[in-house]
Amino acid sequence: MPWPTIRKPPHPAVRPNVTDYDEARRRFTWEAARAELDGLPGGAGLNIAHEAVDRWADGPGADKVALRCLGRAGGRHDLSYGELKEATDRFAAALTSLGVRHPDAVFLLLPRRPELYVAALGAMKARCPVSPLFPAFGPEPVRQRMALGAGRALVTTEALYRRKVAPVRDQLPDLAHVLLVDGSGAALSDDGVHALDDLLASAPAWPGIAPTDPEDVALLHFTSGTTGTPKGALHVHEAVVAHHSTGRIALDLHPDDVYWCTADPGWVTGMSYGVIAPLVNGVTSIVDEGEFDADRWYRTLEDEGVTVWYTAPTAIRMLMRAGGEMAAAHDLSRLRFVASVGEPLNPEAVVWGQEALGLPIHDNWWQTETGGIMIANLACADVKPGSMGRPLPGIEAAIVARDPDDDGAPLVRDGQAVLVDDPSVEGHLALRPGWPSMFRGYLHEPERYQRCFAGGWYVSGDLARRDADGYLWFVGRADDVIKSAGHLIGPFEVESALMEHPLVAEVGVIGMPDPVAGEVVKAFVALTPGAEPSEELNRELIGFARARLGPAVAPKSIQFDDDLPHTRSGKIMRRLLKARELGLPLGDTSTLEAAP
């Protein structure tokens, strides 16, 4: 049974940036979007940090709070746009004074504190490609990524340096400088290790950003590693055109917004939409150093008066688990728009938002490779729970047919991809190349990059369907879909059906080899707190899924598992469930949330 479409009443005070989807699509051009930005003075190109910081600091917005940083143990520290300019100028000057300059790569291994934001934007001012690493990584994932990216400088804390970098330092020949944001201790005696404060104090005046080619690499982001070894995606300064416009269109950012993106900048969401998009749109952004905690998050939403909130399905599922009463105990009346990305958002969760927060959750879709939001449920449009929404203005999306003779690979005829029109048929979700934040390569993997393009399209690796209204529905990753007795089954559909059961908190679904059917569906189910696993509940859940999905698609077996493997960015790792189940090698586990 499909979930009813949610029609939203207009907000009493704030008119969405886009009020008519079709008209916005007709009128949109990337040239016009580019013209909304400044560019460097004197036509000297385009630099993300200028658009994010200097543009406001040099104008009447200098005193506005750019970042409101909440400490892990309490306390808050505000940084205005003016202060952010000064700090990033000084950082850029300090970096340059060490001889670190374009195109040397600068890695960041920092908690979500002001220094992380200053270092990211400061390094971009120095035109150094920035690669942010998730600070919970162990030494090996840090080493692997820094070696791949030939990091010349690293900005980190003393504790992180000692635990994660010093043990592998001898394997990082390119790493010439380590800048410790809190450096005063013993680590300073290591080669090339500096106290950032000392460098800042002695740095010469910053002459301003040098001419920057919009095609210069600005960011190196590693993917989440959900389906295999993480890939390094290269993004350029031109991407800021998309960060700006998608922030306005998909997140509906308005100048007075208090905005909170809960993702860590070690992942692309936390950089594109936790650092760049909010600043480029001139809003006040919440930066929380703390980790997920349902009560803390509700308090942050309430106390900071968050108006626009961008989070992830895993967080929403955890809030659902914590119960609606907790939401009801907080005044969330300032909240105007809630969006989610990273994984399929179960329809159940969209509707939960409506009940618990008074707002539906707006799912949107994109990838490390796309650099910015491509498909979204917009503030002005009806929400179909379970759908990712529609392509943004400026983005052309299509469903490319699966080739039955080539194991479902994208079907190309005479050099052109064959597109699917039928809303009931799934295929490869593909995008017409050419949007500004499209990745320009996979680090050291040119052939892999080429393989992403087929018949004139960028093929995302995800399978989807498009309905008659143009809404896109996620089916699964091409690697994850299950082929059972002639059916193609997307794990998401099965997971969402089980999620509707009141005792189910989270589900991961895989295909198990079967001599008759090819594969059969198996579900791993985490129960809500207090629910007890039992044979009876197991049977009940299988019956529940059968009633919703039919016997061909419903799981044949269910295993209770309170500890589903997640990536550190919060996605269920189905490949690991499968490898464990079949006793196969686990593959790359560098992004696994907890050690296997």
Ligand code: ATP
């Ligand atoms: P890797 O490429 O290393 O396997 P990853 O694909 O998880 O990891 P990301 O770039 O962080 O790395 O994630 C992008 C992917 O996340 C998408 O391709 C899609 O599979 C999934 N995803 C993101 N948003 C959504 C969404 N709204 N609905 C469904 N899936 C989504």
Ligand code: MG
């Ligand atoms: Mg991917």
